[in-house]
Amino acid sequence: MGIFDSPQDIQNSLLEWFRENGRYWIPWKLKKDGSVPRSGESISPYGIWIAEVMLQQTQLKVVIPYWKKWMKCFPTLSYLAEADLENLLMIWQGLGYYSRAKRIHQSSKILVEFVGKNRDQDPDSWPNQIDKWMSLPGIGRSTAGSIISSAFDLPTPILDGNVKRILSRLLAIERKSIRDERKLWEFSSLLIERQSPRDFNQALMDLGAIICTPKNPSCSSCPLQNFCVAYTKYDPEDFPKKEMTKIKPLQEIGIGLVFNQKGELLIDQRLENSSMGGMWEFPGGKKIPNESIVKTIERELKEELGIVVNVGEKLLSFEHAYTHKRLNFTVHICAWISGQPKPLASQKLLWVSPDKLFDFPFPAANTKIISELHKHLCIGNKNL
DNA sequence: CAAACGTGGCA
DNA sequence: TTGCCAAGTTT
Structure with missing residues (x-):
């Protein structure tokens, strides 16, 4: 049994696992019963966009307090677009990769045009096309996919570190060549569940964070164990192959x-x-x-x-x-x-x-x- | 396209 | 303590 023969089985197993074990407590995500997060927090394309940019190369645990501070200081796109870059950097201080704050600042001006003046409270006014999001500075294919699947529940694939690791192991793809990268994107697209893409993408990321971890993966409790070539034939920890560590001068x-x-x-x-x-x-x-x-x-x-x-x-x-x-x-x-x-x-x-x-x-x-x-x-x- | 890019958590 | 590395994008 492999990923090609049974995408539906993989989807079902993963979604079933997610309903029990998913991180529904993430502040900007829908709760398990489908309700929006408690007051003071919001589910909005705006909040999701900020969260997804903060999460680039940054752990969820680190992001959460920054996201809360941010939403308090810049509660809407309109506030953000009017703010000075230096105020954004004040909130971003300590989070790293500061060009992200600058690109959010640039993107906010463009998004105001996309969304329309005073329409940013209505999610339907926000763009939901991959091209629109990817045209914004600091937003690549994976971040765009996360935003669109999370905010609009549309089947848009993602390929962050978690998904790369899971798919590399499922397929036993070892190398990080450009061709492998393309393969992984194809699998992410092929695999994405059409009925509940929001939950499916989140399930992938949660599985990567909780079960299919870089070190000591909990294969014994993995819902995808039977589909995983790395588990069946090799050592999952060997996938994806690690980069050579360079000496820092x-x-x-x-x-x-x-x-x-x-x-x-x-x-x-x-x-x-x-x-x-x-x-x-x-x-x-x-x-x-x-x-x-x-x-x-x-x-x-x-x-x-x-x-x-x-x-x-x-x-x-x-x-x-x-x-x-x-x-x-x-x-x-x-x-x-x-x-x-x-x-x-x-x-x-x-x-x-x-x-x-x-x-x-x-x-x-x-x-x-x-x-x-x-x-x-x-x-x-x-x-x- | 390989290299550059910040930081804190964690083993 | 030291080194690895996390929800990647840009040039």
Whole structure:
């Protein structure tokens, strides 16, 4: 018995499992009895769109509190489309992949046109075609499929990490070639249940999260056990084949906390098109071989701000791992000596009082610095 | 098309 | 503690 011979058996087994074990408690999803979530939460194309973007490469557990905060601050598409990017980034702070917030911001303007002014409360006004959704920045085929199946209950296939893993195992497809990728999309399309595609896609994702996990899959309680070639003939953990892990290079970074006479601190806003664009940070940069970190800070602040500083005591140093590199930050307190600061390598500069730092969106490495600085200055701040 | 891209949870 | 990796998309 295989997936080709018995798509209906697979559908039935999976949906039956879902009715018992599905994660109906996910805030933006319909409840088991078909009712909408309790008040304060909503089932809407809007809420589902935001959730699906937040969920890109991000665990459900991490997303939920961010989604709730977001829906409170930007309850509708109209609110969102009027909001400033910086307010979006404030909510997104800590969630990672900040370009997603920027693309949501861009998409909101386009969606207002698609949906029509003041029509965003009516789900029927929202687009339900794959092409429309995929035309939006930050939305690819899988996210579009999730949104459409979840919001409109239309049979649109998805292929996220969960579904890739499940289908790879069902079919014992090992390699991650472009051809295999196409095959997996075909199976996702072939398999999708026509009567309740919303539940079917959610069932796939829930199975991937609960049973068909990357490590130690619970094959003994899997409703698809009998259909699974990887289980029957091989070791499910070998599918899909893992990527070679690359070594992340380690770089030394010197950061200067520059104070003026008023006790204000110099921060800069990252260039819009750089990584973490639009986020704020403390100025600094990469150490050159054979350069002291103090010299690095002096040089970088001269190059990027056009100022001369006196590098003082070290506040802290720590390592922060990004996707493709590791950075070792060394942070020194600095005194501003001369030169009017200019945003030579950033889009904006600001002198701010240390207790106002939490009004700006900072990436995680910088919040570590802020937290240490506040300890150093004995500022009690429960927000950080 | 291979590489880039943030972070926190978890073993 | 260190390393893996999660509801992917873009360039």
